[in-house]
Amino acid sequence: MKGFCCNILLLTLISSGFPLKNKKTERSKPLCQLAAFLEGGTIPLRIDSGVISQDGDFLDCSQSEKEKCKNMVLNQAQQGTGNGNLTLIANDDEGYTIGDILCDKADSVEENVQNKEVRIYWRLCGESWQRTHFRMSQHLCCIDGLYVPCDKIKNYG
Numbered sequence: 001m002k003g004f005c006c007n008i009l010l011l012t013l014i015s016s017g018f019p020l021k022n023k024k025t026e027r028s029k030p031l032c033q034l035a036a037f038l039e040g041g042t043i044p045l046r047i048d049s050g051v052i053s054q055d056g057d058f059l060d061c062s063q064s065e066k067e068k069c070k071n072m073v074l075n076q077a078q079q080g081t082g083n084g085n086l087t088l089i090a091n092d093d094e095g096y097t098i099g100d101i102l103c104d105k106a107d108s109v110e111e112n113v114q115n116k117e118v119r120i121y122w123r124l125c126g127e128s129w130q131r132t133h134f135r136m137s138q139h140l141c142c143i144d145g146l147y148v149p150c151d152k153i154k155n156y157g
């Protein structure tokens with residue numbers, strides 16, 4: 001079933017302030033990205049991603065810039081999710097929670113997610129995604145594209 005929630009990218013929301021401008025002219029600038037992955041299945045599944053860097057934030061693809069990218073991703077993900085709180089209201093207009101948005105995103109890769117971890121990843125310069133230590137405090141459970149706290153679902157797992 002398709003989620004009807006919020007057609008927005010959570011991680012774009014988190015890193016808001018600089019929507020995808022400069023797409024054409026800045027193609028070769030180092031891009032720092034963050035993503036949310038579902039973990040707990042056979043392989044981690046990417047459910048959402050966004051761009052963290054502003055034009056000129058990153059000089060090159062070196063190790064020190066990677067550290068910087070990782071730290072910015074961590075800071076913004078922590079701030080943007082109330083430190084990983086799935087029940088936090090993310091969108092005042094609609095009242096959707098962080099969990100709802102992640103469920104909406106997850107719906108295209110896995111329907112009715114049951115008891116999975118959501119972890120934040122980062123990458124610089126389009127290299128392979130790297131895990132961070134940061135994950136949402138609660139596990140993700142979704143029914144019809146909306147978040148439901150896992151302990152409210154009687155018979156999962």
Ligand SMILES: *[C@@H]1O[C@H](CO)[C@@H](O)[C@H](O)[C@H]1NC(C)=O
Pocket residue numbers: 082085086087088089
């Ligand atoms: C998560 O957000 C909800 C809704 O704002 C709040 O009631 C709750 O205290 C928060 N939980 C934590 C651990 O901060």
